Every structure is written in C-alpha cells, then in structure tokens.
Amino acid sequence: QVQLVGSGGGRVRAGGSLGLSCSASGLTFSTNAMAWFRQPPGKEREFVAVITGNGDSTYYADSVKGRFAISRDNAKNTVYLRMNSLRPEDTALYFCAVHYSGVYDTTRNYNYWGQGTQVTVSS
Numbered sequence: 001q002v003q004l005v006g007s008g009g010g011r012v013r014a015g016g017s018l019g020l021s022c023s024a025s026g027l028t029f030s031t032n033a034m035a036w037f038r039q040p041p042g043k044e045r046e047f048v049a050v051i052t053g054n055g056d057s058t059y060y061a062d063s064v065k066g067r068f069a070i071s072r073d074n075a076k077n078t079v080y081l082r083m084n085s086l087r088p089e090d091t092a093l094y095f096c097a098v099h100y101s102g103v104y105d106t107t108r109n110y111n112y113w114g115q116g117t118q119v120t121v122s123s
Contacts, residue, residue, distance in 0.1 A: 002026040004096050004114035011120040012086055020081040022096030022114050030054065033099035034072060034079040037107060038092035039116075045095070047105035049081065059104055064090075086121045094119055 008020040020036070035050035049060045049070040058070050069082040079096055094117050097110035 002112045006096055006114040006117040009117040009119045014123050016086050017084045022079045024077045029077040030074040035097050036081045038094045040092040045107050050104040088121050088123045091121050
C-alpha cells in the first residue's frame, strides 16, 4: 500500500521561506518521478514542480521558477520543496504526488497523493 506523508508548511510573511517534505512508503521510490501540486482556496489543483526518479531533471511552473526548488533523497524515500521569496498568491494546500505516466503538469497522470500541507503567506 503506497503512502505519502507530507510535513512542513505553516504561516509566513511575504518574502519569507518555508520547506515541505513528503515521505513515501510502499513503492520503489527511485523509479518514480515525484511532483508537488497546490490548490489555492476556491481554485483547481495546479502543478508546481517535478523531479525525475534519479533526480537529474527538474521542471517548474512559471509562477514559481527561480523561487522554489524541488529535490529528493532516494535513500530516505523523501521529496522536498524549498520555497523562497514567498508571495500571498502562493497560499494553498500543497500536495506531493507519484507520477504514473505521460506529461508532468497534469493531475490525471499521478496515481498517488499525499494528504496536503497548508502554506499561508500573509502580506
């Protein structure tokens, strides 16, 4: 049974930084690309960043490029998201997800999801 447990997040002022972690179990972690998505209040879930299984490649949504960094530690079965220069529009519930197939930036190509971690950025 695959389980993804997210942690981190919280509340921060604009311009601040936060980090998220997502620990996975029940899968061969290093063979799967892992991603972060977010769902702002009242909006649909959107792609944030993805990292390939071996960690060699990363891709970001334009809205976070240059501010967020995704990384992974396959020995710990954990994926991370470091968020810098946070803005109020980054406020959302953040989800980690296991990539199944196809393009990276759509939710339908992910088959396992974490429970969501709240990030709130005040102005």
